[in-house]
Amino acid sequence: MTNQTPQQRAKNNRPDLTNLVLPPRLELDHPLVKTPSFRNAQSAMTSILKRNRIGLIDGPPGTGKTTFAQWAAERCGRPSAVAAMPENPAPNDFLRVSIVAVTGQNPDGHNKTEMEAELVAALADWKGLLILDEIQNVGLRGLTEARYIHDTTRPQFPLLLVGWGASKTVRENQPLSERIRQRRFFKPLKGADLFTTVRAIDERFIGVPDDVIRYADDRYAQGLLRRWVALIETLQDWEVEHANEDDLTEAITSITEDEDEDEDDAA
Amino acid sequence: MTTMCYYEAPRGFQLDGFVDPIDLPTAIRVIAPPNAKSVHALAGAICRALGAVLDTYTKRNGETLMLSSAAAWSLATGITDLYIAAAEDLTRPAIFDCIDFAGRICAHLHLVFSFGQVHVHAATMNEAGFQSRPFEDLPTSLRNPVPLSVVPTANTDAYEGIELPDDHWTTFRPAYRASLPPHIVDLCDRIYLDAYTTTRNSKAHTTEEISTLAGSIWQRLGIHEIERTVSARAMQAGLFRNGLLVRLDMHHFTRHVQLNYVNLMTGAHYRQLRGFVNPWRAAATVLHAQHVTTEDTLALRALDVTAEGDIPTLSLNIPAEAKVLLAAQRWHQLLAKDANPPLFNGNAHATRQGIRAVVHQLNLPLVPYWRTQKDDKGRGNIGIKVEGIA
Numbered sequence: 262m263t264n265q266t267p268q269q270r271a272k273n274n275r276p277d278l279t280n281l282v283l284p285p286r287l288e289l290d291h292p293l294v295k296t297p298s299f300r301n302a303q304s305a306m307t308s309i310l311k312r313n314r315i316g317l318i319d320g321p322p323g324t325g326k327t328t329f330a331q332w333a334a335e336r337c338g339r340p341s342a343v344a345a346m347p348e349n350p351a352p353n354d355f356l357r358v359s360i361v362a363v364t365g366q367n368p369d370g371h372n373k374t375e376m377e378a379e380l381v382a383a384l385a386d387w388k389g390l391l392i393l394d395e396i397q398n399v400g401l402r403g404l405t406e407a408r409y410i411h412d413t414t415r416p417q418f419p420l421l422l423v424g425w426g427a428s429k430t431v432r433e434n435q436p437l438s439e440r441i442r443q444r445r446f447f448k449p450l451k452g453a454d455l456f457t458t459v460r461a462i463d464e465r466f467i468g469v470p471d472d473v474i475r476y477a478d479d480r481y482a483q484g485l486l487r488r489w490v491a492l493i494e495t496l497q498d499w500e501v502e503h504a505n506e507d508d509l510t511e512a513i514t515s516i517t518e519d520e521d522e523d524e525d526d527a528a
Numbered sequence: 529m530t531t532m533c534y535y536e537a538p539r540g541f542q543l544d545g546f547v548d549p550i551d552l553p554t555a556i557r558v559i560a561p562p563n564a565k566s567v568h569a570l571a572g573a574i575c576r577a578l579g580a581v582l583d584t585y586t587k588r589n590g591e592t593l594m595l596s597s598a599a600a601w602s603l604a605t606g607i608t609d610l611y612i613a614a615a616e617d618l619t620r621p622a623i624f625d626c627i628d629f630a631g632r633i634c635a636h637l638h639l640v641f642s643f644g645q646v647h648v649h650a651a652t653m654n655e656a657g658f659q660s661r662p663f664e665d666l667p668t669s670l671r672n673p674v675p676l677s678v679v680p681t682a683n684t685d686a687y688e689g690i691e692l693p694d695d696h697w698t699t700f701r702p703a704y705r706a707s708l709p710p711h712i713v714d715l716c717d718r719i720y721l722d723a724y725t726t727t728r729n730s731k732a733h734t735t736e737e738i739s740t741l742a743g744s745i746w747q748r749l750g751i752h753e754i755e756r757t758v759s760a761r762a763m764q765a766g767l768f769r770n771g772l773l774v775r776l777d778m779h780h781f782t783r784h785v786q787l788n789y790v791n792l793m794t795g796a797h798y799r800q801l802r803g804f805v806n807p808w809r810a811a812a813t814v815l816h817a818q819h820v821t822t823e824d825t826l827a828l829r830a831l832d833v834t835a836e837g838d839i840p841t842l843s844l845n846i847p848a849e850a851k852v853l854l855a856a857q858r859w860h861q862l863l864a865k866d867a868n869p870p871l872f873n874g875n876a877h878a879t880r881q882g883i884r885a886v887v888h889q890l891n892l893p894l895v896p897y898w899r900t901q902k903d904d905k906g907r908g909n910i911g912i913k914v915e916g917i918a
Binding site: 352372373374375377378381382402405406408409412413414415435436439 | 547573642
C-alpha cells in the first residue's frame with residue numbers, strides 16, 4: 262500500500278455513494294398535492310409496473326419530478342430504489358450508484374464488466390422498481406447503459422428515468438427511444454392549477470386573492486412547486502396568518518437575498 | 529468454414545429471444561454491451577450467456593482470461609452460432625474481436641442491428657465481408673421466443689425438526705419407534721430393514737469391506753442424518769448376526785465413507801458448477817467427487833482429457849454433465865498454452881482451497897477437507913473398530 266501514488270490511493274478510496282440514494286418514500290413537510298403533471302405521470306406508472314418497461318419523466322427543475330419519483334417508489338407495491346446521478350459523473354458512476362441503490366452496498370466489481378454483472382445479478386433477484394433521478398447528468402452513455410442493463414435482465418424490473426432534458430437525449434438514439442414505453446412531461450403550474458395547488462399546500466392561502474398569488478408567481482415562483490414551497494415555508498416561519506402582497510414581497514426578498522449570498526459565497 | 533452475416537431487426541423488435549431460456553442449446557445469444565472499451569465486456573457478456581456468472585469479480589479475470597474462459601466453455605458445450613443483438617452498440621474493434629472469437633470457436637457469427645442502425649457499421653460490414661441476410665432467416669425461437677418452462681427447485685429439508693435418538697445399536701430401533709412420529713417411523717423401518725438385509729447378505733468382514741458396504745448403502749438410500757444413522761445401526765445389527773461386533777464413531781466414519789466411497793453429486797450439482805467463469809475449480813471438484821486424490825489430479829495433463837471430457841487413463845464413471853466441466857478445463861488450458869500443459873496450474877494447497885471454496889459456496893454434498901502429513905492428531909481414525917465374536 263505504501264507504494265501507491267496519491268492518485269491510486271484516491272481511486273481506491275471510493276467515496277461512499279449512499280448519499281446519492283434517496284429514500285424510496287415521500288419526505289414532505291406539507292401535504293402532497295397532485296398537480297395535473299403528477300396525475301398524468303401517475304397514469305403511466307400502471308403500464309410500466311405491469312410490464313416491467315422503461316418510463317421517462319422530463320421537466321424543468323422544481324416541477325415535482327423527484328417528489329413523484331419518491332411517491333411512485335413508495336406506492337409501487339414492490340421493492341424500490343431511487344438513485345440520483347451525480348454531476349460530472351465518472352464513466353462507471355451510473356453502474357456504481359445503481360448498485361448502491363439496489364444492494365445498499367458499494368460495488369465489489371472493479372471494472373465495467375464486473376459491475377454490470379453485479380448489477381444484473383442483483384436486479385434479477387430484486388425485481389423492484391428502479392428510479393434513476395437526474396439522469397441528464399449521465400448523458401447518452403449512461404442512458405444506453407441503462408437500456409442495456411434493462412434488456413439483459415429479461416427484463417425483470419421496471420425502470421423509471423427522471424431528468425431535465427432527458428427526452429432530447431433519448432431522441433438521439435433510436436433503439437433507446439423505441440424502448441421507452443411511457444413519456445411524461447412535468448410543466449410549471451399555470452392559471453387555475455396554480456391557485457388550486459398553492460391553496461392545497463397551505464390552507465392559509467385559501468383567503469388570499471388570486472391576484473396576490475399571481476403577483477408572487479410572476480415575481481419569483483414562476484409556477485415551480487419548489488419555489489412555492491420555499492415561499493410558503495418562509496411565511497410559516499414568520500407566522501404570517503393571512504399573507505398579503507407586502508408579506509410575499511418581503512419573503513421573496515428574503516429568499517432571493519439568501520440565494521444571492523449563497524452564490525457570492527460559492528464564487 | 530464459419531460464415532458472418534448481419535440482419536436488420538424490424539421497428540420495435542424486443543430482445544426477449546436473446547435473454548429468455550429457449551431451445552437453442554448450441555447458440556450463444558448476447559446483447560452487445562455498450563460503451564465497451566475492450567473485448568473484456570464482450571467476453572463477460574458471452575460468459576454470462578453461457579451461464580458462467582460466478583466469480584466474475586476475480587481481479588485476475590483480465591480480458592485474456594475472460595476470453596479464454598468464454599472460448600473454453602463454448603468449445604466444451606459445442607457452440608455453433610454466435611448471435612449478437614444491438615450490434616450498433618459494438619465499437620469497430622469489438623466487431624473484429626467478435627470475428628476473432630467466432631473463428632476461435634469455429635462458430636457462425638450473426639450480428640443483429642436495431643431498426644435503421646445498420647449504417648453505424650456499414651463500412652465495417654463491407655470491409656470484413658459480412659453478408660446481409662433478411663431478418664426472417666434468423667431462427668424462429670430468436671424472433672418469436674417461446675420461453676421454456678422453468679421448474680422451481682424446492683430446497684427444503686423434509687426431515688426438519690426430527691431428532692433421532694442417540695442410542696446404542698442394540699436399543700436403537702425400539703428407541704426411534706417409541707419417540708418418532710408414525711410416518712418417520714415407517715421411513716426409518718424401511719431404511720433399517722433394507723440396510724439390515726443388505727448387510728446380512730454381504731460378506732463384509734474387514735473395515736475396508738464394511739466401509740465399502742456403507743458407501744453403497746448410503747449412495748442408494750441417501751446420506752441425510754436419518755438415512756445415515758438408521759442404516760449404520762442396522763448394519764451394526766446385521767454384522768453382529770454375521771459374527772462381528774462393530775463399533776462406529778459416526779463423525780469419523782461418515783467423513784471416511786463420504787470422502788472415499790460415496791458420490792452424491794447429481795446433474796443439478798454439476799450444472800451449478802458451470803456457473804464459474806474460470807472452469808478449473810469446477811473440474812477439480814468433479815475429480816474430487818470421483819475420489820481422485822489431489823496428487824493424481826495434479827498429475828493429469830490437458831490432453832489426458834478428451835474433447836468430450838473423458839479421461840481414458842483413469843477408470844471413472846463420469847456423468848455427462850460433469851464431462852462438460854472437464855472438457856472446458858481442457859480447452860481452457862490448451863487455449864492458454866502451446867504444448868500439452870498440466871490440466872491444473874496450482875499446487876495441492878491451492879487446488880484443495882479451490883475445491884473447498886466451491887463446496888461451501890454451492891453447498892455441495894462433498895467433504896472438502898483432507899488429512900495432511902502434518903496433521904498427526906487422529907490420523908488413521910476412520911471411526912470403525914471390528915472384533916470377532918468369540
